[in-house]
Each structure stands twice: as C-alpha cells, then as structure tokens.
Amino acid sequence: MAYDKFNILTSTAVPLPIENVDTDQIIPARFLKATERKGFGDNLFRDWRYHSDNTPKEHFVLNNPIYGGKILVGGKNFGSGSSREHAAWAVYDYGFRCVVSSFFADIFRNNCLNVGVLPVQVSPEFLDTIFKSLEQNPKTELTVDLPAQTISIAGTEHSESFAINDYKKDNLLNGFDDIDYLLNIKEDIQQFAQNTPL
Amino acid sequence: MSKTLFDKVWDSHVVKRIENGPDVFFIDRHLVHEVTSPVAFLGLKNRNIKVLYPERTFATADHNTPTRNQHLPVKDKLSANQLRALEENATQHGIPYWGLGHEKNGIVHVIGPENGITVPGATIVCGDSHTSTHGAFGAIAFGIGTSEVEMVLSTQCIMQPKPKSMRITIDGALNAAVTPKDVALYIISKLTTSGATGYFVEYAGEVFRNMSMEGRMTVCNLSIEMGARGGMIAPDEKTYNYIQGREYTPEGTAWDKAMTYWDTLYSDSDATFDKEITFSASDIEPMITYGTNPGMGIGISNGIPTAEAVGGGAATYEKSLNYMDFNEGEAMIGKPIDFVFLGSCTNGRIEDFRAFASIIKGRKKADNVTAWLVPGSHRVEEAIKEEGILDILHESGFELREPGCSACLAMNDDKIPAGKYAVSTSNRNFEGRQGPGARTLLASPLVAAAAAVTGKVTDPRELMELQEA
C-alpha cells in the first residue's frame, strides 16, 4: 500500500511519557475486525482516549487541544506486544508520520517502516529533553531530517542523530515498499525454493 | 566456522543479502488467520497476483470466533464477515482452510505442531506475535505484520535484518508445582518486557532438555513477551518422536533426508552468542503477575514490590497498580478473584488440561468464580474427552467450551467485565487485553486451578500436599 514519501519533517509534537505502551493500547483488539485498511485513526488509543460511553477523557493528551502535530513522542519500549500492523495503521491514519522514543519493540518498528511511519530512536536523555521542552512550551517544534538522519528541537542547540539502514531509508525517501523489491527478484526466489529441504 | 543453532537455520534461508539493509529471507511455512490477513489478500488482488506457494500456506479461523455453538452461524456481523473473507481468499488461492467446525481447526500455534506443519530447521511465520511457539521444534518462527503477510503470500519471502543472538541457560531441577509457564514468567520478570528486544533466544540447559514438547512450546511462546523476536530449542529425540507420522511431516526417504539436516541443528560448542544469561532452576517458584505487563511477575508467595525495587518509571508503575487496584507491598495470596481462563496458545494444550484437572479433581468450583476453559484445538478437545478429563471437569462444576483464542484477546464475546479479576493462563495482562477494564493475573494452569476451586489467589502447593496426605 502506497504511503507518502518522507523527507524532512518539521512539526509540533504530542507527548506520551508512558513506558511500555503496548499495541493493545494503541489499538484494542475489538477494532481489528475490518477487512480493509480504513478508519483506524478513529480508534487510536481508544480506551485511553474515550470513556466506555464514547465521551472523550479530558486528561488524555490526544484530547488536549494544546498539543498536536505529526510527531508522536512516547516513553521507553514503545509498541510492545502484538504484531498487529493495525497499530501502525492507526498511528499513520491519525496523522502521525513519525514516532520518537528511546526504545521500540521490534515488530512495531518494522510495521511502522512498512507503512510509512518513521520510528526515531533517541537516547533516554534526549527523550527527556524533548518531554521537558514540550511541557514548557507545547508549541515546540521538532525537525526530523531523514536524509541527514538527525532530529532536533527547533530554536535550540539540541540535536541528535538516529540510525536507520540504508535500504529502509531509501524506501521511505521514495515511497517504495518491500513487495515491489521482492516481486522484482521473484525468479531468484523460485530458484532458491527448489533447493530448500522442506 | 562455528555457528549457533539460530545461525544455521537463518543463514540457510537467506536468498540474498542486501548491503547495509535486510536479508531477503525465505519462509518455508506460512500460517494465516482471519484477523491479520484480509488486507494482505486485498493487496494481492490490487496487484492482480496469486499466492506463489499455496502448498506452503495454511489457514485457520481462531482469533475472532465464538467458543460456544460453533455449528450455528456467527452472530457478530463483522466477525462473520472476516471469517467469510478468509474462506473466500483461501478457496480462491487454493490454500487449505480449516474453518470453524473442521476437525483440524484450532488456535494457529496449536494446530501447526499437531499437524506436523512445524518441523525442525524450518522457517515459519504468521501474522501473530506468538508464532515464536514453533521454535520449540528448533524452527525459526516469528510474528510478522500484515505488509509482511502480503510479501510472503506473493513471494514467500520477507525482508529482515538478522537479529542478534542470546542464550538463556537454566540448569538444575525444578521445584514442585513449577511448570514451564512459571519458568517463562520468571525469565520475563528478570529480563523485563524489553530485555530481549533485538535478539533471538536459544533456551539451553537441563530444564529445557527435560521439558516435554508442550512445555517447550509454552516457553518459546512467551519469548515475545520479553521483547525477543522468537525463541528456539535444539531438536532432540523428543522432538522427532513428537513429529513423526503427523500429516505434513516428511515420510520415508524424505524423512531420512530431513534427518540428515536436522542432525546438524545444534549450537556448536564454541559458537558465541551476543548475550548469555543463566538462571538456576531452584530459584523458581510458581509465579503470578500483579501488574499490566508480563514482566510484572513474582513468586506467588511474595508481596507486590515497590516502585523503587522494580526500577523504571515510577509514574508508569503507579498507573499500572492503579489499574489493578493493588498497592505496593501487598501479598498476592488470598486476593479474591472473579474469573479463571484456561486456554490460549500458551496453555491450551492437553498437558495444561491434565494439570488443571489434577488440582480440581475431587473439589468444587468456587461459587464466586466464572471459569472459561477453552481447548486450543479440536484435537485437544477430543483428548480431554478421551482421557476422562471432561468427566472430572463436570463433576467439579466446570464446563468446557469450543476451541479458539477466546479471552486471550477478547475479540469475541469472551470478555472479562470491567474491574473484574481473572487468573489467566494466557500471555498478556495488558490493560484491557481481556476486555475493557479487565484485570488479568497471568499464571500457570496449576495456579489457575487452585484459584478456581478456592475463589482466591492460592498457592497450588497447598492443594497438592493435601492431595498427597
């Protein structure tokens, strides 16, 4: 599924300073019944965002009009738990293009990269600085520069570089996905398959 | 060059290595279920391509299915729709589909091994994180996202950087009432839920060698809960005995040929791991969780630790205990509970039902407890009946449901009500995992059984001693 290319993103950000945010919180299982990839953003963080009668929970950050933007900043070990790609879809569909944390769960990170959300892993200290900046000034902007692999807090000296492998970086910059790549080498794969023991 | 078990299986499945990028990784067997596959099949449709190797693909319905009256049409419209989509997709692409009521139907990670789809040295994926279960047979097995499901359907490959390797060794003899589930919960409590992120784990040592295949499955199943992509155990006689003669296991000369490969599947004695961890079996007691992630587990006779003792974010810890309505320092033993859930791909196999029955036999279900006992598959259900376990359950006031994931993820009607406490043999105690507002205590089938007959958190050793006396 095609997604928007990613290059340099400057945006305000939404802080979620909670650790071990799992994919059951990002999108609860009861919203996984769709057969199409549509509308998952409405249920992003559903049970933290809404009471059981569907009225918004005032204190949850997505319901706080002070915060907004295309970058979600989460606590350590973001995206643990289930492999549901629906979590990454929900993040993307809600309007986020980048998630920042000091640590990501593997499958979630992978899923993000596959759907056009850039996971940016920063040091715990830098994460702390971002949270503090957002607390002091909710309009603080972050700049995520994919070509240069840096993230910085606008108007300050604070900046850090982040890692991403060249292949995935190229994909995100160009809006490519893995399936295109694999289909291109299908003959190699079929050759390989003939020699597998199982 | 010396290699780990993991290296051997991984390296032999790399179609192509991309410099500074992932490996193009070949998948031998692909398991598909109704929840994470529809969008992937839609992708194939949009590209107008067919499944490349339908004979390497197997489909079952489990996540979103009722555990009662499976012979009737599924009432929930969205669920019915998803099941229909899978059936249509499977039929259209020539994939075997074991839907509701089919004799081979059950939870995807229970039926894989049952039917011999899971064999040593294979690479197995499924759009479900607990695919790690199949590592018990010396396979590399892990969960993938829907984009990757689409990749495997269309090209039988995914693109993955090779994970780092970790070995967890536990020697010594396990204490009474300590089950494979306790061993796993113990490891996760020590490593935390992110302690093995980026790694693929090999379990080694006496404890795992002595474990049954089902026990090994329980341990490998829970690898994902410490952040690991998967876990594996070197195949041995037990493994071969288990798989021989199952429907999709190789036979005759194919078996002999496979055996020559399987015999090479162990970590060379001088192979090095990126990380080595050892524990001692005698330190492990029956475990239970008190918080909202599987790393928040303690020996059942202990008190809930303080935020300080646990380390990590105090605010996150407080949020978790608030959700559970527990306090630091409190004992777990004696806490009243409302529900018991025996089932899931972690503990929904026949040995789990045997363990449960061993405790409840001759006792009665506590009046304050609602118990959902859900076999992992029809085969398990059959065995429960054949072995007379069903009679024991009935005599004690329990009923048996039909197979499926059920309250493990509460996508169907089996939802623990808000605020209620459930002792569950499943794998996740996240907020709302078993229903909005539900409070989950993860434990072994023995601990679940003890809670089911006493109505509160109870050390199973007490009941076992009683039985012996």
Ligand code: SF4
């Ligand atoms: S039982 Fe639970 S963990 Fe296992 S496959 Fe089903 S939902 Fe996933």
